[in-house]
Amino acid sequence: MESSQKEKSQKKFVSRFWQTIEKHTLAKIGLLILVLILFISLIGPNLTPYTIDEINLRASYQSPSQEHWLGTDRLGRDVFTRVSYAGRISLLVGVSGTFLSIFVGVFFGAIAGFFGGKIDSVLLKMQEIQMCFPPIILVIALMSFVRGGIFELIIFLGLFNWVGAFRLARGEFVSIREEEYVESARIIGASNLSIMFKHILPNALPPLVVSATLQVALLILAEAGLSFLGLGVRPPIPSWGNMLSSARQLEVLRTRYWLWIPPGALISLTVIAINFLGDGLRDAVDPYSGI
Amino acid sequence: MPQNDYNSSWPDNLIMKVNDLEVNFRQAGKIIKAVRGISFRVKKNLSLGIVGESGSGKTVTVRSLMNLLPGRGGKVEKGEVLFKLSDGEIVDILKLDPKGKKIQNIRGNEISMVFQQPMSSLNPVYDIGMQIGEVFKFHSKKKKAEINREIIELLNSVNLPKPEERVHDYPFQLSGGMNQRAMIAMALGANPQLLICDEPTTALDVTVQDKILFLLERIKEKHESSILYISHDLAVVSELVDEIIVMYLGEIMEYGNVEVIFDNPLHPYTELLLKSIPELGRKQDKLEIIEGEIPSEDEVIPGCVFESRCPKAMQICKQPPPSIEKENGHKVTCWLYSQEVGNNGK
Numbered sequence: 001m002e003s004s005q006k007e008k009s010q011k012k013f014v015s016r017f018w019q020t021i022e023k024h025t026l027a028k029i030g031l032l033i034l035v036l037i038l039f040i041s042l043i044g045p046n047l048t049p050y051t052i053d054e055i056n057l058r059a060s061y062q063s064p065s066q067e068h069w070l071g072t073d074r075l076g077r078d079v080f081t082r083v084s085y086a087g088r089i090s091l092l093v094g095v096s097g098t099f100l101s102i103f104v105g106v107f108f109g110a111i112a113g114f115f116g117g118k119i120d121s122v123l124l125k126m127q128e129i130q131m132c133f134p135p136i137i138l139v140i141a142l143m144s145f146v147r148g149g150i151f152e153l154i155i156f157l158g159l160f161n162w163v164g165a166f167r168l169a170r171g172e173f174v175s176i177r178e179e180e181y182v183e184s185a186r187i188i189g190a191s192n193l194s195i196m197f198k199h200i201l202p203n204a205l206p207p208l209v210v211s212a213t214l215q216v217a218l219l220i221l222a223e224a225g226l227s228f229l230g231l232g233v234r235p236p237i238p239s240w241g242n243m244l245s246s247a248r249q250l251e252v253l254r255t256r257y258w259l260w261i262p263p264g265a266l267i268s269l270t271v272i273a274i275n276f277l278g279d280g281l282r283d284a285v286d287p288y289s290g291i
Numbered sequence: 292m293p294q295n296d297y298n299s300s301w302p303d304n305l306i307m308k309v310n311d312l313e314v315n316f317r318q319a320g321k322i323i324k325a326v327r328g329i330s331f332r333v334k335k336n337l338s339l340g341i342v343g344e345s346g347s348g349k350t351v352t353v354r355s356l357m358n359l360l361p362g363r364g365g366k367v368e369k370g371e372v373l374f375k376l377s378d379g380e381i382v383d384i385l386k387l388d389p390k391g392k393k394i395q396n397i398r399g400n401e402i403s404m405v406f407q408q409p410m411s412s413l414n415p416v417y418d419i420g421m422q423i424g425e426v427f428k429f430h431s432k433k434k435k436a437e438i439n440r441e442i443i444e445l446l447n448s449v450n451l452p453k454p455e456e457r458v459h460d461y462p463f464q465l466s467g468g469m470n471q472r473a474m475i476a477m478a479l480g481a482n483p484q485l486l487i488c489d490e491p492t493t494a495l496d497v498t499v500q501d502k503i504l505f506l507l508e509r510i511k512e513k514h515e516s517s518i519l520y521i522s523h524d525l526a527v528v529s530e531l532v533d534e535i536i537v538m539y540l541g542e543i544m545e546y547g548n549v550e551v552i553f554d555n556p557l558h559p560y561t562e563l564l565l566k567s568i569p570e571l572g573r574k575q576d577k578l579e580i581i582e583g584e585i586p587s588e589d590e591v592i593p594g595c596v597f598e599s600r601c602p603k604a605m606q607i608c609k610q611p612p613p614s615i616e617k618e619n620g621h622k623v624t625c626w627l628y629s630q631e632v633g634n635n636g637k
Contacts, residue, residue: 180406181414187357188399188477189429192390202416 020284027280033273037087037266044084052085053077053236059151064258071258073246082238083262089239090270093154094220095231100158101219102212105165106201112166113173114196120170127166135160136222143231153232157219164211172204179203213278217271240267301381306484306517307333307356312370314351314360314541321589325351325365327541327596333485336520340532340549342525342564346585348541349521353487356519358389375483376401400430401479404487408472408494413462413564419446419473419522420458426480445476448513449506468499472506479510486510487519492527506529525568529553537561540585547621557623559603564619595626603627 021027022054045052048069059100070079112123139156144153176182177200185199226232227241228248233243240263247253247260301308302368309404314326325347333339336632354360357374372384374397387394406412420442427438439458441564446454462470471491478486488507492500508531511518522528528535528549535552537545537560556562566579583600586592594609595601601608607626615628 081603180408180412183359184404184406184412184415184474184477186359186398187404188426188480189395189397190425191395199414203414 003164021280024280024283027283028277030280032274033042033269034277035158037270037273038091038241041084041091044087045081048081050078050081052082056103061256063256070262071256079243079258079262082243083240083266086238086240086243086263087266087270089150089233089237090220090223090241090267093150093223093239094216095163096153097157097219097223098212098215101161101215102155102165102208104159105162105167106169108162109169109171110173110196110201113170114200115175116174123170127163130160130163133171133246135158136225138228139222139226140231143226150233150237153223153226156224161215161219164215165208169204170209172207173200175198176203177201210278210282213274213281217247217274217278220267220274221269222277240264271285301375303337305332306335306375308373309352309372310371310385312352312355312372313368314348314355314365315368318363318364323589324492325541326355328370329538329543330370331536331542331543331546332588333517333519334534335484336511336515336519337515337534338532339534339536340520340522340528341536341538342522342528343538344523344585346540347538349523349538350489351541352538353429353489353519353521356384356487357398357404358394359391366603371627374401374485395429398571399426399478399483400481401483402485402487403481403483404489405471405474405491406480407490409467409474410462410494411490412474413470416436416486418459418461419465419470419477423458423473423480426477441480442476445480446473446628449473449476449479450502451476467495469504471495471499475503475506475510479514482514483516485517485519489521491521493524495523499525507531527566530625537564540592543598543622543626544621545621547617547623548619551621557603557617557621557628558597558625559627562598563602564570572582595624 021031054077056072059072059076060074061066061067062072062076069078070083072078073082108123108126112120135157138160139153142148142156143153148156173196177195182195182199185195190199223232223239224241224244227239228245230242230245233239233242235246241286243263244260244267247256247263252259309332310327310330310416311328312330313324313328314573315322316325329352331339333547341352343349351360351365355365356365358372360367367385370385373381374384375381376397382393382397384394384397387397403632413419420439423442423445427433427441431438433441434487442458443454446457451457451469451472457465457469457473461474465473466587471494475491480635484581486507491507495503504527507518507520510516511610518532520528520532530550535545535547535549536543537552537558545552545556545561552561553565556565563579563581569578582602586596586599592598593611595604595612596610598604605626610626612624612626614622614624615623
């Protein structure tokens, strides 16, 4: 009986999600593209006989062919293998960076919004200070200082992008804490912790989910930009950003299109797809959107 | 045991004693007096009604009984709320830390509350079974299967049809009356000694209102708990409660047994209130009204708060009125019944 109860509520949630996605053409397209990109990056590297760092100088700069679907780069590495593997890296950075930033933002936002008063004003000041420093500049400075890799990149991107989630969560908590169901939870003896995370947070989630989706796109772009500058993911591990970076010569740009079109197109496609999906989610969450 | 000094003068039939409670709100530099020093007692297995117009301080009073005011900008200026826990210990609720373990253990477990708006008092993201189950989770160590059985039993006892199916429903799937029953079930979960009902039927239509009142009456008998019932509807209150407190502008005007107050109202305010109830079968062109308006709460009133609207106001009413006790504990706060006035006032 226990499990059937759980199944029932899960089914409800999933079916509601599908209903909104189905009606929203753009969101459907976005979801399709995302699933496709995820699929390619997960199984792509295993479809070819090559590895991401297998150097074959005799096969340098080959154009797309039967053996090399997307050609090879200067060192003779297979571009398809690398570009699909890079998808894993970019999505990993985008998604886990987002999780970290949402976690930090929601944690502080919940405290600020729920307790108010002095804690609130201190956290608001912290947030204002953070807003004075563009996160990307901070990450550039720190990454060149510690000369870190993917892990450091995720940490820095996550820690310096908490402001959006903080403001959203704080606003939601400030308004929801006055709701009567919060008071009735208090009346049956709920503790602050249980009220904050069990009663308020689920009601504050919808706008946070939307902002998280869009945040993933932003962080993928940030990762690409940083890797392009040589500060993000370091070769030989491929990322869409550093693949673009290594194709940054006039001659390559003019004649060896297979080196820069795939990673560039994948960045744009992923970001567009995520934005479409985020739009759909926003409409699903907003009862006045008329969809 | 510092609490023991309350014990000596504590009658057996009492569960709560409120002494000289005064609550102020601060707004834009002004001090708004919501409750102006009231005292009353709640007896075991009896229901007490608090009636008064909007803004008379009923809700603020009961919120402070559960120490729920701090979040809302109100401040208890003075007074004490003594409550006898089920293990016999007597605590001053106002002295407890409003976020502490002790008060959390009283809320829901010893004192519980039902709100005015059943729809917005239940969390929209959880089904009602889970929300009722929380009471058990906080206040008992029962196993999950046992809790589930008790939830259904509770819903059954508040006459919610098909409780086995309804436990999985979300508040938006239920009607107002059903939600209110779920709320009552939630409030009763831990079998509290005192159930506070803050206008539980105001948002419901008359037929549902009647059923809820009937339900509350049965609950009182079955659970042997006391009910503190707040309403602005005298007719509703008279059906349910044993004793009545009439409040006006944060002060108690009159207190006594329901029958006594309805048959023989002493305070001019109570008299006027009772006259303003339309009666079935009596031909009336116009309903009686009470002239004037409630003075604003931040006004300083040295004398009787009702003086500005009272048809029987006298010179002496500009001074604070005495509380006079008549037979059977019937109390009234009015100059009309004091010795000095009785002799030469009229």
